Amino acid sequence: MSGYELRLRASLAARLDLSGLTPHALAGLSRSEVEHLSLPYGTARVPLGELFTLMPAPAGALLIGGDPRMDFVGAGLASGEMMVSGPIGVCAGAQMSGGLLTIEGDAGEGLGGCMSGGRIEVRGQTGARLAGPLPGARVGMTGGTIEIRGDAGPLAAANMRGGLVLVHGDVAEHAARDMIAGTIAIAGALGPQAGAGMKRGTLLLAREPLLLGPGFGDAGEHDLIALQLLARRVPLLAELFGGGISGRARRHVGDRLAGGQGELLWLS
Amino acid sequence: MPLGRALRYFGDGHQIAKSIEGRRFWRIPVMEGEFVCDDITGSSTASVGGGNFLILARSRAAALNAAEQAVDAMARVKGAILPFPGGVVRSGSKIGGKYPGMIASTNDAYCPTLRASVESALPGDVQSVLEIVIDGLSAADVGASMRAGLSAVCALGAAAGIVAIDAGNYGGNLGPFHFKLRELMA
Numbered sequence: 001m002s003g004y005e006l007r008l009r010a011s012l013a014a015r016l017d018l019s020g021l022t023p024h025a026l027a028g029l030s031r032s033e034v035e036h037l038s039l040p041y042g043t044a045r046v047p048l049g050e051l052f053t054l055m056p057a058p059a060g061a062l063l064i065g066g067d068p069r070m071d072f073v074g075a076g077l078a079s080g081e082m083m084v085s086g087p088i089g090v091c092a093g094a095q096m097s098g099g100l101l102t103i104e105g106d107a108g109e110g111l112g113g114c115m116s117g118g119r120i121e122v123r124g125q126t127g128a129r130l131a132g133p134l135p136g137a138r139v140g141m142t143g144g145t146i147e148i149r150g151d152a153g154p155l156a157a158a159n160m161r162g163g164l165v166l167v168h169g170d171v172a173e174h175a176a177r178d179m180i181a182g183t184i185a186i187a188g189a190l191g192p193q194a195g196a197g198m199k200r201g202t203l204l205l206a207r208e209p210l211l212l213g214p215g216f217g218d219a220g221e222h223d224l225i226a227l228q229l230l231a232r233r234v235p236l237l238a239e240l241f242g243g244g245i246s247g248r249a250r251r252h253v254g255d256r257l258a259g260g261q262g263e264l265l266w267l268s
Numbered sequence: 269m270p271l272g273r274a275l276r277y278f279g280d281g282h283q284i285a286k287s288i289e290g291r292r293f294w295r296i297p298v299m300e301g302e303f304v305c306d307d308i309t310g311s312s313t314a315s316v317g318g319g320n321f322l323i324l325a326r327s328r329a330a331a332l333n334a335a336e337q338a339v340d341a342m343a344r345v346k347g348a349i350l351p352f353p354g355g356v357v358r359s360g361s362k363i364g365g366k367y368p369g370m371i372a373s374t375n376d377a378y379c380p381t382l383r384a385s386v387e388s389a390l391p392g393d394v395q396s397v398l399e400i401v402i403d404g405l406s407a408a409d410v411g412a413s414m415r416a417g418l419s420a421v422c423a424l425g426a427a428a429g430i431v432a433i434d435a436g437n438y439g440g441n442l443g444p445f446h447f448k449l450r451e452l453m454a
Contacts, residue, residue: 163287181285222302225301261284
């Protein structure tokens with residue numbers, strides 16, 4: 001399987017949809033066939049070669065120069081590796097089921113929407129609805145791992161149903177709204193209105209949140225074997241909290257106003 | 269083997285599933301805190317079960333102290349586990365019993381209070397017996413674990429109330445692996 005690097009010829013003047021442009025989709029295509037792939041660009045379609053210069057890359061890899069108007073990068077990725085240098089637009093990694101997507105910049109809204117497997121790493125910030133549902137869907141991320149080195153926008157992990165999200169920075173308001181299952185771990189500060197409507201799932205925090213909704217009840221401080229197990233099985237999680245997960249955490253359960261049994265844990 | 273998948277129902281709706289890195293495990297609330305287990309447990313047909321030895325002591329306190337010292341030493345041996353809670357068996361058993369349907373019952377030959385009732389295996393100054401059971405990936409692993417435990421008990425000696433160390437051999441009929449204490453400590 002040959003790899004490609006796509007270098008933008010110029011900054012994008014309209015939204016570009018890269019859905020389905022994955023290493024697997026390009027495997028077996030000649031350079032000419034790749035250059036003639038038709039991409040939705042604004043209200044029209046243009047050949048890939050008009051927007052990008054093609055360069056060779058390691059087999060199975062797809063490297064892309066980023067642009068804030070470049071949407072759905074890595075959407076549908078099932079295997080192989082994609083790397084974006086620079087910022088990208090909305091819905092990167094949407095419906096991913098495998099492989100690795102690395103973004104060396106900021107990502108827009110909807111990162112990892114409806115993702116079911118694989119791994120996304122973002123070196124910068126990410127916009128709203130991280131790991132949430134795509135427009136029209138009821139359920140967000142169901143599997144895989146997302147790691148955000150910077151901050152995350154509003155509604156992170158909303159309607160999330162599985163998988164693991166790690167945020168090194170702060171998370172804005174309405175995190176884990178209507179969360180169904182899964183885990184979001186946050187090393188920075190948690191914004192207001194977190195966990196509203198949460199049914200199941202875990203919000204794991206480095207420190208006590210400033211404001212917690214009325215639907216959460218204090219279940220006390222515990223020595224949780226499950227936390228130790230998570231830290232052992234997921235070295236990234238231990239690293240997120242500076243290697244310090246002893247298993248002791250304060251547990252709040254909610255959102256009880258919605259009959260939920262989710263949990264908000266902060267390490268102690 | 270889908271062990272945790274069945275055990276989760278003990279949580280009566282309060283159980284929590286976590287799927288991380290392709291592996292699913294369950295958190296089941298229990299009185300002690302949380303019982304945590306994998307959804308699917310690995311199994312092997314090549315492992316070895318049922319290694320054991322008995323600590324015969326002058327008192328319950330002496331027997332428990334020796335058993336705990338042995339468990340600490342055995343926990344450091346890889347490839348073997350002590351399947352009972354805390355690693356110590358308080359009520360060791362014999363195969364069968366007088367009542368129909370009982371596959372095991374109290375090990376009367378080692379019960380201190382039954383000296384006058386049954387053919388006792390206990391020296392006169394023994395007032396308490398605790399057992400340690402060992403399972404392992406191989407006979408060598410079980411042997412190494414037993415050796416560590418036996419050494420720990422022997423190091424305590426008579427001064428700590430230890431009278432003897434014995435083992436249940438169940439007539440030599442309980443499985444193909446036999447761990448003879450003298451050979452282990454030779």
